[in-house]
Amino acid sequence: MSIEWVNRAIDELRAWGRAGGRDVDADEVRLLCDYASDYLDVNELGDFTPATFEELLLNIYPRKVIAPPESAPETVAAARTLVDFLLETEEIGGKMAARMRATLDRIEPEMPVALADTSRFGMAKSLFSAMGADALEQDVSLPAAAEASEAGEAGAEPCDCPGCSPLPPVRLASREALAEAALRVPLLTDARRLVQWMLAGGRTLDPGGGLRDGDAAEAAAQLSVAAPAFLWELAVRAGLVEVAGTAVFDADHADPLEVWAAAVRFAVEGDTGGHVTGEPLLDEELYALLDLFYRVQAPVPLDAVREYLDDDLDMADRGGADLEAVARRLVYCGLLQEGDGTLELTPLAVWGLHELYEDFEMEPSRLPDLAEADAADLIDGLLAGVLPEVAEADITGWLARRTPAQAATELLEAVSGAPAVARGVAVTIVDRLGAEAEEAVRAFLEDEELRPHAAHWLTARGLAAPALTQDEVLWMSVDMLALALPAAEEDPETFAENMAASGPPSHVIEEMWRVDHPDLVDVLELLGRSLPDQNAAKAARKAAFKARSRAIG
Template sequence: MSIEWVNRAVDDLRAWGRAHGLDVDVDEVRLLCDYASDYLDVNELGDFTPVAFEELLLNIYPRKVIAPPESAPETVAAARTLVDFLLATEEIGGKMAVRMRSVLDRIEPEMPIALADTSRFGMAKSLFSAMGADSLEQDAGSAILSVSAVQEEPAVEHCDCPGCSPLPAVRLAPREALTRSALQVPLLTDARRLVQWMLAGGRTPTVKGRLRVRDAAEATAQLSVTDPGLLWELAVHTGLVTVEGTAIFDGEDFDPLDIWAATVEFVVEKETGGAVTGDVSLDEELYGLCDMLYRLQAPVPIPLVREYLEEIGLVEEGEIDIPEAVRRLAYCGMAEPGDELLELTPLALWGLRELYTGLGMEAPEAPDLTTADAPELIEGLLSGMPAEMAEADIGGWLQNRTPAQAVTELLGSVSGAPSVARGVAVTIVDRLGPDAEEAVRAFLEEPELRPHAIHWLSTRGLAAPALTQEEVLWMSVDMLALAMPAAEEDPETFAENMSASGPPSHVIEEMWRVDHPEVVDVLELLGRSLRDHGAAKAARKAAFKARSRAIG
């Protein structure tokens, strides 16, 4: 993108708006210019056309921009302002302005539909939309996972390169299982066969340590391997054979995982000229692709993989045979076999972590929480981990205890704890059935847990005390405090959730009375986030009262 022309255009637009007394949505216009520059080869204001607006608002925005459908009128209004500016500055003529406005009139009812159509989402938008912090409407498990995904970041500026972006904690397979898997990787099996064949026949490499052309042809015919040159280069790199081709390391000196770690480095970092995936450009981008999969720790649909490669400018549509690339990566031990998804193998996950560690990066390993005590479980879930891993840990932890034991340990560990920890404990307990009744009842005497215990009992049709108005307010503040980290991370999604299911104004007005340590923070968050102006104003007033009471 040419940042200079966009900055200059935005400055001129801001000045034009001030001169004419117009309230110009400069940020939205900048976004229009940025995306036009990035994806439509618009290099100056005069390059805008009616087709450019149609492509921007009905194709690029739905693919790239995480925005709710109801935001479409604001974007179209900004586009109309841009047309007015283009006409006023004589970047376009009157006839062109008429055509642009006509296109925008047609786009306006279509754009909300396009923004809501998930089939149009690009890869990045699909992934981040799936990570929405839906804390107030989700079930117990997903509430925990949205909290666990939020980690406190130091207040310093980060760059976006992989070396500076923190790596997530990963759960590794047992070393014995990894060793067995390493011995069965087809790529390594074929490399060892080739080395043994070379040594058995008294064959030697070239003076540069490469496979001779004649030997490569014979190996292809006799061993049924497709790329003996790659196999020999891999064998040398991993230490299966010396450069001279005179010895093979085996027996006590042969550690399959050491060989595998060197294999991962070879596959993702060496210039393999397309021999790994079948495409030169994809081989060159393999580190980035594997890094993305490592960070997601989830399988990615093949169509989204293709879109990812297109979005980063690696290929034009249709150039790479992705299923064939996945098959080749499965042969290399890096990907699970399959035609619909791309997913790292446990062996690849281990090998990439070894690679990161060797590069001096912090690559944390997630502990097994199924045998932890309750405080360790809660702390582990709050440290941030993928949803599937957290679900498995919670399920395993509960299986190791009776419902009564689980309640006693979880709720007993969070008395007096911060609301986030208490929220995690409560949402895990919410998974349990009526056989945990007596253990839950024991916490009716705990002021901070009593409202949650009453709610747990009443939702299961069990006898329970009525919640007082003060307890209803306290629990509302407590659950909103639980959602605060996710709300700060994704304020737009939080605002959407609050619009759908947030407390009404008359409840917010009374929240200042709640004796909760985070009531001021909660009310200030509501004051910033609520889209209903009346409710937001009530929250700001209540926050002022809560601060005043604390001072007094």
């Protein structure tokens, strides 16, 4: 977090650099100072010690900062610049500077290894790394979002903090389902009960538009609700009731989703005093917490949430947060739902945040409902990259709308002549279908590229099928491996493990060079790089050479 001494130090550093004609990486030095202040109780430049640099670069950075190992030299160089600055401005003496430089010399070769060691990652960093966020540690707050919008209008450089980085596309539930869910949120149900109680009793408000103390006490006793004054403010902000001076009027026909959107805005923007999460300080950071869940788009383990609260939102320094109690409050408020040791946003909360981001002009995007798409769009959508849970729901919903025969026909027709990755997706889905799809699949035995897959599908179900030639078997092997190319490039270790368990043997690989397949060379080169069996890897490299030579010839 930015603090005054860091701002002054960076201003002085820049002036020092200009005066001496030095190339100063002020942003990197600021990061060092920020982390030293946040986590190591460094409150001024003179507090830096050799141990500070060791803890920062070998513990804090690997645990907290999303940075590739190759960035380590830049960070160490910035630390050396900081040492030079400390010495020349007499914040430290010559002996201390020498000890710091010796420490940095020792750290330099160790830091890339530490940054690459995923076992050192903090839980929140691990989650953001999986999402691809560029910077985890900068403040995520409503002002940041608003400033980002203003900066965009003014043509300024965009902020690179997580709160301003591009939002991931999300799948929104239907308005009908959301409206029904909004009517069942316990928080809003209690607010409605309070409104009806006030109207039924003909009660009036205090001059400020709030509950009178006597009414608040009576409501708490009669309705068994906590914090009636907060509930009343929520009801007013959400449009559940109309107020004119001290008079109260029924707000008929309030749209449940408009009410919910206003309630979400109040929860993250209003002065809620701890009535949302049960923790006043956490209420102030609620936007950051919900924004994290929105960007992760998956159930988050409770340990990850606890670490995020303690470390990234500094709750540990403020006495800690009772996560179980916080979770219960957020479930009551309709914002989170609990799983087996996990928490995630409710569909209502996803929708409410999406609306809020639109108000902030942060350009949130939606994933189309692939269950309603045709086969080609379903395949394209799955290839565009969706979470496994979302993909599974899309496929299940898509198949539920068709008979097995219709599904097989539509999928296979959509990929006739298509690239291997698209064909692989279609074949994988068709493989879920039972024998009811036999005639539809059999019709594609005449398609040169789909014939091997159709024959294999029939054989696997004990149905009559033509025997595949050796060339067709080899072609299908290459075709299915081509499907794995994108994932293998992103996660070569997992691909290598899979190949070690079920990859083709050397004698099959040796013959693959003869296959007429557009992805043949890429497949063989991938096998040559990935196979743990050295003989099989060598066979793949030789086959790739032969395939390239044949193509040239």
